[in-house]
Amino acid sequence: MSRELLLRASGLSCRFGGLTAVDRLDFVLAKGELAGLIGPNGAGKTTTFNMFTGRQKPSAGDLDFLGRGVIGLKPSRINQLGMARTFQNIRLFDELSVLENVLVGFHGRLKANFLSAILRLPGYAAEERRMYERAHELLELVGLSALSDERADSLAYGQQRLLEIARALATGPRLLLLDEPAAGMNPQETAGLARLVRDLRDRMELTILLIEHDMRFVMNLCERLTVLDHGKVIARGTPQQVQNDPAVIEAYLGAEAQAAGGEAPGA
Amino acid sequence: MDGAQLTQQIINGLTLGSLYGLIAIGYTMVYGILRLINFAHGDVLMVGCYIAWFAAVQFGLPWWVALMGSMVLTALLGVIIDQGAYRPLRRAPRISALITAIGVSFLLENLGLVIFGGRPKAFARPEVFNQIYEWGGVRVLSLSIWVPILTAVILAGLLLIIYRTRVGMAMRALSRDMVTVQLMGVDTNRIVAITFALGSALAAAGGVFWAMKYPQINPLMGILPGLKAFVAAVLGGIGNVVGAMIGGLLLGMAEILLVAWLPELAGYRDALAFVLLIGILIFKPTGIIGQELPE
Amino acid sequence: MSRRGWFQPGPLPAANTTRKRDTRLTILGCLAAAAGLYLLEGHADPYIVHMTCIAGLFAVLAVSYNLINGVTGQFSLEPNAFVACGAYVTALLTLSPDEKAASFILEPIIWPLSVISIPLLPALIIAGILTALMAFLMGFPVFRVRGDYLAIVTLGFGEVIRVVANNAQSLTNGPLGLKGIPHLTNLWWAWGLLAVTLFVIVRLVNSSYGRALKAVREDEVAAEAMGINAFWHKMLAFTLSAFFEGVAGGLLAHLITTISPSQFTFMFTFNLLIIIVVGGLGSTTGAVLAALLFTFGGEWLRAVEEPMSLFGLDIPGIPGMRMVFFSLILVGVMLFMRKGLLGRYEFSWRWLFALFRRRPAS
Numbered sequence: 050m051s052r053e054l055l056l057r058a059s060g061l062s063c064r065f066g067g068l069t070a071v072d073r074l075d076f077v078l079a080k081g082e083l084a085g086l087i088g089p090n091g092a093g094k095t096t097t098f099n100m101f102t103g104r105q106k107p108s109a110g111d112l113d114f115l116g117r118g119v120i121g122l123k124p125s126r127i128n129q130l131g132m133a134r135t136f137q138n139i140r141l142f143d144e145l146s147v148l149e150n151v152l153v154g155f156h157g158r159l160k161a162n163f164l165s166a167i168l169r170l171p172g173y174a175a176e177e178r179r180m181y182e183r184a185h186e187l188l189e190l191v192g193l194s195a196l197s198d199e200r201a202d203s204l205a206y207g208q209q210r211l212l213e214i215a216r217a218l219a220t221g222p223r224l225l226l227l228d229e230p231a232a233g234m235n236p237q238e239t240a241g242l243a244r245l246v247r248d249l250r251d252r253m254e255l256t257i258l259l260i261e262h263d264m265r266f267v268m269n270l271c272e273r274l275t276v277l278d279h280g281k282v283i284a285r286g287t288p289q290q291v292q293n294d295p296a297v298i299e300a301y302l303g304a305e306a307q308a309a310g311g312e313a314p315g316a
Numbered sequence: 317m318d319g320a321q322l323t324q325q326i327i328n329g330l331t332l333g334s335l336y337g338l339i340a341i342g343y344t345m346v347y348g349i350l351r352l353i354n355f356a357h358g359d360v361l362m363v364g365c366y367i368a369w370f371a372a373v374q375f376g377l378p379w380w381v382a383l384m385g386s387m388v389l390t391a392l393l394g395v396i397i398d399q400g401a402y403r404p405l406r407r408a409p410r411i412s413a414l415i416t417a418i419g420v421s422f423l424l425e426n427l428g429l430v431i432f433g434g435r436p437k438a439f440a441r442p443e444v445f446n447q448i449y450e451w452g453g454v455r456v457l458s459l460s461i462w463v464p465i466l467t468a469v470i471l472a473g474l475l476l477i478i479y480r481t482r483v484g485m486a487m488r489a490l491s492r493d494m495v496t497v498q499l500m501g502v503d504t505n506r507i508v509a510i511t512f513a514l515g516s517a518l519a520a521a522g523g524v525f526w527a528m529k530y531p532q533i534n535p536l537m538g539i540l541p542g543l544k545a546f547v548a549a550v551l552g553g554i555g556n557v558v559g560a561m562i563g564g565l566l567l568g569m570a571e572i573l574l575v576a577w578l579p580e581l582a583g584y585r586d587a588l589a590f591v592l593l594i595g596i597l598i599f600k601p602t603g604i605i606g607q608e609l610p611e
Numbered sequence: 612m613s614r615r616g617w618f619q620p621g622p623l624p625a626a627n628t629t630r631k632r633d634t635r636l637t638i639l640g641c642l643a644a645a646a647g648l649y650l651l652e653g654h655a656d657p658y659i660v661h662m663t664c665i666a667g668l669f670a671v672l673a674v675s676y677n678l679i680n681g682v683t684g685q686f687s688l689e690p691n692a693f694v695a696c697g698a699y700v701t702a703l704l705t706l707s708p709d710e711k712a713a714s715f716i717l718e719p720i721i722w723p724l725s726v727i728s729i730p731l732l733p734a735l736i737i738a739g740i741l742t743a744l745m746a747f748l749m750g751f752p753v754f755r756v757r758g759d760y761l762a763i764v765t766l767g768f769g770e771v772i773r774v775v776a777n778n779a780q781s782l783t784n785g786p787l788g789l790k791g792i793p794h795l796t797n798l799w800w801a802w803g804l805l806a807v808t809l810f811v812i813v814r815l816v817n818s819s820y821g822r823a824l825k826a827v828r829e830d831e832v833a834a835e836a837m838g839i840n841a842f843w844h845k846m847l848a849f850t851l852s853a854f855f856e857g858v859a860g861g862l863l864a865h866l867i868t869t870i871s872p873s874q875f876t877f878m879f880t881f882n883l884l885i886i887i888v889v890g891g892l893g894s895t896t897g898a899v900l901a902a903l904l905f906t907f908g909g910e911w912l913r914a915v916e917e918p919m920s921l922f923g924l925d926i927p928g929i930p931g932m933r934m935v936f937f938s939l940i941l942v943g944v945m946l947f948m949r950k951g952l953l954g955r956y957e958f959s960w961r962w963l964f965a966l967f968r969r970r971p972a973s
Contacts, residue, residue: 152822166818168814353762411686411758419941429934430930430931583778587771587775591771
């Protein structure tokens with residue numbers, strides 16, 4: 050495997066007070082990969098996403114995206130460089146329509162300034178037209194075109210997750226981070242999502258990293274998995290390799306035993 | 317400035333600071349639990365002053381009876397405001413509660429103007445507080461000595477309640493995590509009511525001393541002390557009772573010393589608190605001793 | 612059917628024909644309003660004309676204030692400072708050197724201002740730009756915080772400006788304020804400014820920038836993650852609203868002809884707050900509607916302050932009752948009608964047509 054490198058994290062750590070959420074994470078993503086990040090609750094998966102996207106400043110370590118260091122950049126800047134994400138606890142713009150949610154995604158790349166937007170100068174008008182066209186295409190792609198005028202918070206749970214994906218795609222990413230995209234979806238929706246994700250990678254040449262608890266979904270979809278537990282990588286490899294790794298089995302069973310006996314370590 | 321003058325200014329600063337501190341505690345306690353800036357706090361103070369004025373001047377009651385009576389009735393007012401105006405909005409966006417608080421603040425001020433009139437009323441200083449002490453060139457009013465002492469007593473009492481009683485424990489728990497405490501079967505509404513009662517009573521005490529210091533009252537008197545006390549609460553780290561007192565003392569000292577050292581800036585005294593506030597938010601958003609600012 | 616059918620919260624992906632019709636109707640509406648103003652100017656009594664000017668200016672202020680508070684969701688409390696800034700700058704620029712020399716009794720006015728006097732229009736533009744600049748500089752510390760902290764810090768800034776106006780004798784003439792400002796504001800200035808403000812702000816809100824501002828309001832974290840720099844967008848809304856508030860302040864000064872720091876207390880902001888809350892935080896047309904209601908309704912409410920005679924009973928007037936009413940309205944709206952008159956919806960021609968189309972059917 051000598052594909053071009055997209056993202057490289059080395060020694061990436063995040064500490065909150067005494068708690069180490071992520072401990073010296075080394076991680077690479079090559080262009081065009083479809084990879085998964087799994088692990089029991091509280092393993093540090095979402096914190097890892099937050100560090101990648103600039104929402105959480107790492108306590109230590111380096112992070113390169115497309116060959117440049119991105120630590121300390123604002124989330125908006127990192128997104129403009131080509132990294133987009135969805136959220137585990139859906140964060141749509143509730144009072145905006147479905148279409149508007151997607152349109153917002155294009156704004157970060159808008160070239161026209163606010164004066165030409167107010168005056169509707171030709172440059173802005175052309176951009177706005179393109180945005181609408183692309184937004185409709187994206188809604189078509191995730192299967193929400195019929196709902197484009199509805200308020201975002203009126204959608205069903207699974208549809209909201211799809212809308213988050215469409216919105217993230219609107220920002221024109223090279224790397225897409227999906228945080229539990231299948232959570233709350235029924236089996237049909239999950240199957241549709243798997244097709245969509247594979248499609249995105251194959252046709253749009255996206256690199257995708259996803260966090261997911263639905264093991265069948267992950268095992269069928271991802272080519273490579275990284276397993277986190279208590280902030281540390283405990284296994285890497287193909288789904289088959291990971292599935293049979295004693296450390297992984299131990300981590301999952303241990304967490305379950307703990308959960309059965311009392312409170313699981315904080316999410 | 318010589319030593320005597322400095323001593324005098326420091327005593328003045330302590331007095332003013334104690335008053336800011338007393339008022340700031342009410343803000344900090346309510347904010348700690350509800351994450352609400354109780355905008356009406358300063359106006360609750362004003363009502364407390366009028367209650368004490370009626371008791372002392374109209375009914376001729378001794379000052380300490382007037383003070384106690386004012387604290388009790390003002391506590392009641394605080395609870396009524398919370399139950400009537402803030403409680404229905406507990407689950408609403410926080411800004412809605414803030415807008416309501418601004419509305420309540422203006423309501424109290426304008427009702428005050430309608431009922432009591434806009435003309436200031438003289439607030440007689442009781443004899444004990446009206447003595448002038450003199451040692452070696454330092455001239456101080458006995459009130460300036462008594463206010464810090466009484467404030468310390470009140471603060472000690474409050475800390476006893478917060479750290480040694482079940483109610484106090486519930487308050488501290490609530491300020492950490494409201495949902496969990498509710499799940500544990502604590503009547504949060506009762507605890508919030510008690511918080512408003514305590515905070516308002518302290519505001520009344522602070523207000524009555526304030527009125528004795530200046531010595532007059534008017535329906536708009538609560539605005540500026542209220543705003544500045546909020547700054548004091550932020551200065552000390554919002555949610556922290558002892559911090560609020562320290563923040564109050566610092567603000568009081570800073571104001572007095574600004575005027576003493578740079579008399580040509582005396583007119584800008586009322587802006588100092590806000591300049592400090594902006595400074596804190598830029599350089600040390602956690603306050604001097606305190607938790608992180610909420611998002 | 613969703614409610615979006617008639618009240619349209621965002622830009623319409625409307626067909627070209629409807630858009631043309633709407634533009635024509637809007638132009639027609641503007642012409643009708645202009646005709647109304649013309650008649651008012653010629654025939655109504657000066658008091659009504661004065662109140663109509665005030666109403667126009669308050670509508671400008673409400674629409675601008677709503678841009679930062681309602682559309683962008685950054686609850687701030689400083690418009691009194693911006694209006695004061697605009698009023699003082701404009702007045703100091705238009706007053707004649709003789710007037711200034713006569714007013715500044717305690718300390719003479721500082722040099723460049725002591726000799727210049729320029730026409731209203733450039734003075735207003737300078738005032739708007741200076742106020743926007745003030746907002747821009749203020750934005751750096753202020754937007755480090757959010758929510759209720761933002762409210763209190765901006766309120767603090769308002770107080771600081773008032774204290775400065777009270778103390779900077781040689782610039783503002785201190786508590787005495789400025790007198791003899793020429794009465795230059797008429798219906799055309801006030802409502803013309805409203806037209807310009809509405810054009811700019813409605814166009815902005817309905818553009819990609821407007822969607823970004825609303826995204827920041829709805830969820831700042833998500834907006835940032837979608838490539839929107841929240842800080843600069845807040846700055847955009849804040850400075851733009853300050854610009855129009857400054858210009859409106861300048862026109863206000865040339866309408867009431869006397870200004871002093873005591874007119875620009877937090878009370879001023881409070882009035883604007885009631886307007887945008889009653890109109891529905893986030894609704895531009897709601898802000899205009901509520902501003903008109905507030906100005907004319909407020910005048911009508913003066914009746915409660917007058918002594919009156921009811922069934923032979925003499926009821927003494929209660930001065931100050933008006934403000935008690937306003938406070939009750941604010942609390943009442945928050946408790947019982949949190950979305951205000953229009954919520955976050957906007958008046959649109961489409962809605963009006965839908966309304967009429969429904970009538971015969973029902």
